[in-house]
Amino acid sequence: MNDLENNNVENGLNNFITEIIDNDIANNKNNGAVITRFPPEPNGYLHIGHAQAIWLNFSIAKKFGGKCHLRMDDTNPEKESIEYANAIQEDVKWLGWDWNDDLYFASDYYQQLYNYAIELISSGKAYVCDLSPDEFREYKGTLKEPGRPSPFRNRSVEENLTLFEEMKNGKYADGEKCLRAKIDMEHPNILMRDPAIYRIRRAHHYRTLDKWCIYPIYDFAHPLEDAIENITHSICTLEFEVHRPLYNWFVENTSVKATPQQIEFSRLDLSGTMMSKRKLLQLVEEGVVAGWDDPRMPTVSGLRRRGYTPEAINNFCEKAGITKFKGIIDLSLLEHCVREDLNKHASRYLAVMNPLKVTISNWEEGRVDILEGVNNPEDETAGTREIPFSKHLYIDRNDFMENAPKKFFRLSEGREVRLRYAYYITCDEVIKDENGEVIELICSYDPESRGGKSPDGRRVKGTIHWVSVEHAAKAEVRLYDRLFATERPGTDDAVDFHSELNSESLTVVDAYLEPALANSDVTKTVQFERQGYFCKDKDSTAEKIIFNRTASLRDSWAKKKK
């Protein structure tokens, strides 16, 4: 392994883009500088796909000793808001990235962009066009047929200058005129056929308010924004590939000094969910989910509320990889990443979600024993906690079975199990109600087995979780599953994506928590032993504790049963 490879392995970052940058640096392009940017439009919340773009741009900056700008690409006042702009910043920060002083807004460049437009007009490379949007489209041609020149294509520089200034000054109605780059109406790439670069839109902008009634269009604005900020590598997703000639055209035909390079990669796609901001917005507006931060949403804020950690998300972004191949990542990789992180860091607690009453027949009423539980077997420094034990307990209903098969290592009449950190108990009697449903178990405990082992060293295979009824706190637990039942929801236009929703994406149950969990102010995601990872939801009140299930534990027993 050579030094370069070694270096890349240590950085955990090596893909076709870093190879391009390696070459650029070897050739001393940009004097070896690397400046990237993450340029979201503040028209929605960030999702896991954005998280990968963020991870990519910031990691590249870090790897090459450069920097990464955060830029709000806010050139469309009709869809953007301060709420979104703020949420984006919060999410990027939470993911662990620091843009230092490099926070920018495209809207701060409006005057500069206007000046570059004048430059293009002055050099005969842009003109004001009076075609209506319909006519504009018609003149543009189709994918297979060339376009025709606009009748306004050959206006004089002076006339264009005057008209453009009048556009800016509000002389014309919205859509009455637009400014177009003069390139080639017969170009095989339809984007090069005199694209519009400024439109008239009397919309209130959340930052520039009503100062402007003309707004620059992405294809014109973006390369110039990049150049203004001295971006060296402008990384974007695949659908902009055909825009690259246009991107370069604006860099080459204006007086900007920098020569940013656009590089496209395949956006991250996850099975069982969708990344369309428009459709996610629809789910929010229709109330299908509880908001952008609903724990079932693939948004950064949704994952945060679900109990995911930034480490898990960034690891996932890295493991998913960067290529130009448009694939779909299995949700199980994301789940693996969160379990991997949480297994190392989450404190363990006992909580019973599906309670079945257990009475210890040979335990005195009122007697309480305080036992010691290990907080995290993966981390000795996490310490221990006290767990009260008494005559009346709850165990999980799934941990009892009548006529259990031999491989069932839990409780059944006449069988013995270990209560985690407590005692061995044997089920002596099963009490049922008039419907024949099991409502209580009468068990006897072995006083010699305190702490979960007995002096005779007998083997008790099963260990189950429990809580003491009188010490337990009741809580609500929200069990989340994938939002959609299909692998690729929303990809078939003939299918309404609502029909692909998973009707069981949310199940609400009651749970009984051991006191150490109920009394602590948990802010981190914890493990309910043998069940999964859970975090306290923001809907919790002093009276009502609410937990969200982040992810279940792997369950090889459940698999075996199938």
Next chain:
RNA sequence: UACCCCAUGGUGUAAUGGUAGCACAAGUGGUUUUGGUCCACUUAGUUAAGGUUCGAGUCCUUAUGGGGUAACCA
């Protein structure tokens, strides 16, 4: 077929003309006071056909399949 892009196990991703590797998933076994974790092992891959070469996943040609692009959105 107007132009552009892409194609490696089920999924994602390495291999930069020289032994097709890794991760997830799936499965088998072991350890275990979480049927978790951990450990070991197994299954499974270069879209096709030509060409260049001592040697091709990699380079060339063609075919096939998939995707993107015709907003005064980004």
